[in-house]
Each structure stands twice: as C-alpha cells, then as structure tokens.
Amino acid sequence: MHSHEVNTQSQSYHAIVGFDILKESLYKFISGTKHDKLFLLVDENVFQHHGDNLIQTLQNFSDHVLHLIIPEGESSKSVKFWEKAVSFLLSNGVRRNTPLFVAGGGVTGDLGGFVAASVLRGIPLIHIPTTLLAMVDSSIGGKTGINHQTGKNLIGAFYQPRAVIADTRFLISLPQREWVNGLSEILKYGAIRDAEIFDNAAVFFSKDYHSLDQEKLITLIHKCIKIKAEIVAQDEFESGVRAFLNFGHTFAHALEKACDFNTISHGEAVYLGMLAALKLSDLCGYSITGQYIEPYKPLYQFRVKPGEVLSEDIYSYMFQDKKRTDEHLKFVLLEDWQSPVVKTVINKEHIKEAIDLMIIQLN
Ligand SMILES: NC(=O)c1ccc[n+]([C@@H]2O[C@H](COP(=O)([O-])OP(=O)(O)OC[C@H]3O[C@@H](n4cnc5c(N)ncnc54)[C@H](O)[C@@H]3O)[C@@H](O)[C@H]2O)c1
Structure with a gap:
C-alpha cells in the first residue's frame, strides 16, 4: 500500500x-x-460488479448505509x-458530519464531489475512484462539478475530499476502453512533468491490461x-501552475462538446x-x-469519424471554455518536453x- 499526503x-x-x-484503509484513515x-x-456498473462488497465494507462503520446508484455516462454530470x-x-437526514462515499469514475466523482x-x-x-483515470487524476485535487448545456464542467466548486482510496481491485472489471482513457491522463503527466512516466506507461503496449503487474x-x-x-499543493485554485494539468484539455473539451459528450470519451478527447x-x-x-504520444494511437478506437465533427464548431466551442479570461484563447503548450507554458494564441489559422x-486522427 502506498500513501501520499495531499x-x-x-x-x-x-x-x-x-x-x-x-477495508484496511477505511479502518486506518476514516474513523x-x-x-x-x-x-x-455509486456508479451503476461499479454497483453491479462491486456493490455487495462496497456495502458490506461500509457496514463495518455504520448500521445504516444508504446508497444511490448513478447511471453511467457523462450525462449524469x-x-x-x-x-x-x-x-x-x-x-x-444527512447532517454536517455525515460522510459521503463516492465510488466510481470521474463522472460519479465530479458529481458526488459537487454534491x-x-x-x-x-x-x-471520501473518494473511492474505480477507473484508472479517476485514480490518477480526477479524485485528487478537489475539482468538482457538473456540465451545463453550454459546456463542460461549467457549474462546480473546489472541494477537497477527506481521503482518496484507490483500490486497484476495482480495476478487475474495468473495460478495455476505460484503461486507455486513463492512459491519456498518465501520458499528460509524462508530457508536462516526468519523462520517466513514458517508460512506465510502455506496459500499456501489452494490451492485456487485466494481467498488468x-x-x-x-x-x-x-x-x-x-x-x-x-x-495542487502549489496552486489549489488554479491561478498558476495547476493550469498545466489542462494540457490538451482546451481542444479536448471543445471536441467532447462537438460530439455531444456522447461519441467520444474524455480520455480519448484528451x-x-x-x-x-x-x-x-x-x-x-x-x-x-x-514522438512520445503518437505511438499509443493504435490503442485508441474512436467511435466518431472525421466527417462527423466540424472544425468550425470546435473552434467556436473553445470560446466557451471557462478558463478563458479575455477575448483570446489561451493554451497550455510545450516549449519542450516537461516544459509547459500557458500562451495566448491569436493566430486563428494555427489553431x-x-x-x-x-x-x-479520428480515422
Ligand atoms: N475533477 C477532475 O479533476 C477531473 C480530472 C479529469 C477528468 N475529470 C472528469 O472525469 C470524467 C471521466 O472520468 P472516467 O473516465 O473515469 O469516466 P466514467 O466515470 O464515465 O467511467 C467510465 C466508465 O467506466 C465504468 N466503470 C467505472 N468503474 C468501473 C469498474 N471498476 N468496473 C467496470 N466499469 C467501471 C463506468 O460505469 C463508465 O461506464 C469526465 O467527466 C471528466 O471531465 C475530472
């Protein structure tokens, strides 16, 4: 077991x-x-595979465990x-000290966090992330929120959890596609911060994710x-370095919107x-x-085809990005590998x- 203090x-x-x-973590860290x-x-698929175990485990801490199943998919945000x-x-009868456990991927986590x-x-x-993406990214750092018809994550709050318990046992039931979604955020850390991650991520080329060491x-x-x-410790409310975590995300969020948050997943878009x-x-x-990202492309199986999204739409959706503070678009770019920089780009042709x-790439 590895533990890290946030x-x-x-x-x-x-x-x-x-x-x-x-169970062990709950005894140690909760109360x-x-x-x-x-x-x-709890996410509906997580409930199907792990519901009994989750509820039985939580019953060690209370005689009244009440659960609500959240339908899978971005539309639950x-x-x-x-x-x-x-x-x-x-x-x-929730009270101010009643703990809320949220078990699922980034969707249930973002929604539950905002609740x-x-x-x-x-x-x-208490976050119990059950996808690779949620374990490496969304459960940490306190960004919570839901979507609005005009764009993604437009309603929300910064709200830190009391604990995050990433039990890789949950990943046993994770579909292949979801492993690859998590890979995107892992590659992001390689790009903006730590070259060694690219070496570690090479295990994904084996494709048999369920038997990963x-x-x-x-x-x-x-x-x-x-x-x-x-x-996040350096910049909890994203006034500086935290923006680097959005590498690729201005494009990704606009693409997700162009696909109605439906035919492309967040990880694929990232x-x-x-x-x-x-x-x-x-x-x-x-x-x-x-060079460090492209080799992973064969692992992604996109369900949307190039003719199904319009470049103009994606461009205009970028202007709805909540991180925009003036009339121009800002992007996280790489001056070099592991050297991110936030830049305002005014050249429309470049964008x-x-x-x-x-x-x-959707081809
Ligand atoms: N808050 C943040 O900092 C942050 C960071 C990155 C992404 N996000 C958000 O996270 C969301 C994407 O999260 P995600 O990729 O985890 O998607 P997700 O929550 O939709 O989960 C993906 C799929 O996996 C299923 N699933 C989850 N755990 C499972 C398990 N153990 N076994 C079987 N099936 C399981 C779900 O039912 C769903 O069908 C997006 O909404 C994105 O905006 C938030």
Missing part, C-alpha cells in the same frame, strides 16, 4: 493506492467510531442528477498521484487534444513533435491547423 490550503488528506486495501449513518453514491442526489441526502460541496455547505467526502501498476498510479498532489496542443506548440515556434490535425 496538502492544500483548505484540507490535508491521504491518497492511498494498493490492491484490496479498501474508529461508528457513524449513525453513511451515504454512498447534470443538474438533474445533482438535484436527485442532493434530495436523496436531505430527505434521508458533498453543496449539501449543508459541505459534508465529509500489480506492483508496476500501483507504482505508476502512485507516481501520478504524487505529481498531481504536488501541483489524447487527441494533446496531439493538437503539440502541433500548436510547433506552429508557435517551439521545436517539438508528438485551425491544430484542430484539423486532431480531426484527421
């Missing part, structure tokens, strides 16, 4: 990673005392499901958690967004190619060229 201004907490560690009641928000979850908690942030102005939140996998997840924790950001870096005069490169 220190932010608003909260310090442990992020723990290991195989079959849920010895029995709670009057506990709430669990919505006002509708936020309202549903909030009503579930309030109508079942925890907003109910009674904040209740204790557990120790190697846990070490890789731990490395990513450490990077994210370091960046992968393509990074290729676009590398192209734009090159067009802006930094001498860089996609369009990068978008077109992203679209061609």
Whole structure:
C-alpha cells in the first residue's frame, strides 16, 4: 500500500493506492467510531460488479448505509442528477458530519464531489475512484462539478475530499476502453512533468491490461498521484501552475462538446487534444513533435469519424471554455518536453491547423 499526503490550503488528506486495501484503509484513515449513518453514491456498473462488497465494507462503520446508484455516462454530470442526489441526502437526514462515499469514475466523482460541496455547505467526502483515470487524476485535487448545456464542467466548486482510496481491485472489471482513457491522463503527466512516466506507461503496449503487474501498476498510479498532489499543493485554485494539468484539455473539451459528450470519451478527447496542443506548440515556434504520444494511437478506437465533427464548431466551442479570461484563447503548450507554458494564441489559422490535425486522427 502506498500513501501520499495531499496538502492544500483548505484540507490535508491521504491518497492511498494498493490492491484490496479498501477495508484496511477505511479502518486506518476514516474513523474508529461508528457513524449513525453513511451515504454512498455509486456508479451503476461499479454497483453491479462491486456493490455487495462496497456495502458490506461500509457496514463495518455504520448500521445504516444508504446508497444511490448513478447511471453511467457523462450525462449524469447534470443538474438533474445533482438535484436527485442532493434530495436523496436531505430527505434521508444527512447532517454536517455525515460522510459521503463516492465510488466510481470521474463522472460519479465530479458529481458526488459537487454534491458533498453543496449539501449543508459541505459534508465529509471520501473518494473511492474505480477507473484508472479517476485514480490518477480526477479524485485528487478537489475539482468538482457538473456540465451545463453550454459546456463542460461549467457549474462546480473546489472541494477537497477527506481521503482518496484507490483500490486497484476495482480495476478487475474495468473495460478495455476505460484503461486507455486513463492512459491519456498518465501520458499528460509524462508530457508536462516526468519523462520517466513514458517508460512506465510502455506496459500499456501489452494490451492485456487485466494481467498488468500489480506492483508496476500501483507504482505508476502512485507516481501520478504524487505529481498531481504536488501541483495542487502549489496552486489549489488554479491561478498558476495547476493550469498545466489542462494540457490538451482546451481542444479536448471543445471536441467532447462537438460530439455531444456522447461519441467520444474524455480520455480519448484528451489524447487527441494533446496531439493538437503539440502541433500548436510547433506552429508557435517551439521545436517539438508528438514522438512520445503518437505511438499509443493504435490503442485508441474512436467511435466518431472525421466527417462527423466540424472544425468550425470546435473552434467556436473553445470560446466557451471557462478558463478563458479575455477575448483570446489561451493554451497550455510545450516549449519542450516537461516544459509547459500557458500562451495566448491569436493566430486563428494555427489553431485551425491544430484542430484539423486532431480531426484527421479520428480515422
Ligand atoms: N475533477 C477532475 O479533476 C477531473 C480530472 C479529469 C477528468 N475529470 C472528469 O472525469 C470524467 C471521466 O472520468 P472516467 O473516465 O473515469 O469516466 P466514467 O466515470 O464515465 O467511467 C467510465 C466508465 O467506466 C465504468 N466503470 C467505472 N468503474 C468501473 C469498474 N471498476 N468496473 C467496470 N466499469 C467501471 C463506468 O460505469 C463508465 O461506464 C469526465 O467527466 C471528466 O471531465 C475530472
């Protein structure tokens, strides 16, 4: 079991990673005392595979474990499901010290995090990430939120959890496609911070993800958690270095919107967004190619075809990005590998060229 302390201004907490560690971690880090009641928000697929285990484990800490199943998919990150979850908690007598456990990928995590942030102005939140992406990225750092029809993650709050328990046992049931989604964020850490990650990520070329060496996998997840924790500790509210974690994301979010948050996953969009950001870096005069990212392309199986998205749409959706502070678009570019920089780009043709490169990759 590896444990890493995440220190932010608003909260310090442990992020723990290991195989079959849920019960042990809960005993160690949550509390010895029995709670009057506990709430669990759980992704529907996670519930199907691991629901009994989750509930039985939580019953060690309370006689009343109440759970709500969240339908899988990005559309659950919505006002509708936020309202549903909030009503579930309030109508079942949630109090300010009642812990909320959130078990699932980034979708359930982002939604559940925002529920925890907003109910009674904040209740204790414990993330149990169950996708690779959520383990290496979304469960750490306190970004919570839901989507609005005008764009992604437009409603939300910074709200740190009390603990993150990344038990790789959950990954046993993770579909192939979801492993690759997690890979995108792992490659992002390689690009912006740590070249060694590219060596570690090479295990993904084996394609048989379920038989990945557990120790190697846990070490890789731990490395990513450490990077994210370091960046978040420096800049919890994204006024500086935290923006580097958005490498590829301005392109990715616009592409996701162009696909109605439906035919492309966040991880797939991030992968393509990074290729676009590398192209734009090159067009802006930094001498860089996609050499460390491109080799992974055969692992991605895109369900959307190039003719199904319009370059113009993607360009205009970028202007809805919430990180935009003036009339120009800002991008995280790479001056060199592991040397990210935030740049305002005003050359529309350069941006369009990068978008077109992203679209061609869908073939
Ligand atoms: N808050 C942040 O800092 C942050 C960072 C990165 C991404 N995100 C958000 O995360 C979301 C993407 O997260 P994701 O890729 O985890 O997607 P997801 O939550 O949609 O999960 C992907 C799929 O895997 C299934 N699943 C989850 N765990 C499983 C398991 N153990 N076994 C079987 N199936 C399982 C889910 O039902 C779903 O079908 C996006 O909304 C993105 O915006 C947030």
